Amino acid sequence: MARKLLNYFGSGLLLVGPIYITLWIIMAGIQSLDNILPVYLDIAGNNKPVYLPGLGLLIIVSLIILLGYVFSTIVPQSFFHLIEQLLKRIPLVNIIYTSIKDLIGAFVGDKKKFSHPVIVTVYPESGIKKFGFITQHDLSRFDIEGHIAVYLPHAYAFSGQLVIVPRENVRPLDASSTDIMKMIVSGGVSMQDKAPDERPADDGETGEGASGRAGEV
Numbered sequence: 632m633a634r635k636l637l638n639y640f641g642s643g644l645l646l647v648g649p650i651y652i653t654l655w656i657i658m659a660g661i662q663s664l665d666n667i668l669p670v671y672l673d674i675a676g677n678n679k680p681v682y683l684p685g686l687g688l689l690i691i692v693s694l695i696i697l698l699g700y701v702f703s704t705i706v707p708q709s710f711f712h713l714i715e716q717l718l719k720r721i722p723l724v725n726i727i728y729t730s731i732k733d734l735i736g737a738f739v740g741d742k743k744k745f746s747h748p749v750i751v752t753v754y755p756e757s758g759i760k761k762f763g764f765i766t767q768h769d770l771s772r773f774d775i776e777g778h779i780a781v782y783l784p785h786a787y788a789f790s791g792q793l794v795i796v797p798r799e800n801v802r803p804l805d806a807s808s809t810d811i812m813k814m815i816v817s818g819g820v821s822m823q824d825k826a827p828d829e830r831p832a833d834d835g836e837t838g839e840g841a842s843g844r845a846g847e848v
Contacts, residue, residue, distance in 0.1 A: 664688045748811040751781050752800040762815050763794075764808065770795065786818035 665688040702711055719725045747765040752758070767780035779798055784791040804811060813821045 661685060661688055664691060667691060745782070745812070746808050748804045748806055748808050749781060749801050750804055751783070751794065751796055753783075753794065753796070755800065762804075762811055764811075765801070766793070784812065784815045786816060 662684070665684060665686075667687065715728075718728045745764045745766075749763055749765055751761050751763050753761050761783050763781040763783040765779055766782045770776075770778055770780060775795065777797055778795050779801060781794050781796055781801060782791050783794060
């Protein structure tokens, strides 16, 4: 009897747990952003403004969309470029601004960085491999030739590790970035029936000219 109850509890936890945690994370994120611009309205007309959750977030999202439209269609790119150059000339502000811009640009925009899932042989002597995403193909500015930068996300954490590895240690994966990211974040628990295939490097396919459904190495 106790074992049956424990099994039922496990089944219920498996059903409710992911839903609850997902909703909790979403609501916490909404509340955090909503606190940036809290909105109080006197709905009843009794001079007692009522806080409307979510309305501040809606206003912020609308403003971001409006700014994106204005700077994409109306304001000349040269104007935005001028502001950007001014920010880059200010010490410390330059580091913060460029880091945040590159981080956001890695997920949105035309130059997404996490769109090249690969498998990396980090320790050739042991054969240990890790999933990751190519973030830089050319490291010549650092006087590093024949190597590329690969970001290795951590499981169950919003963090990761940047490694510089030889090109021959990296192979593209025939899988979507979303599937690979889910697999990494879940610690390998979230997997499809068919595992992602490691694409062999044929005839110099590890170079810049490598065609890739899953990315170039």
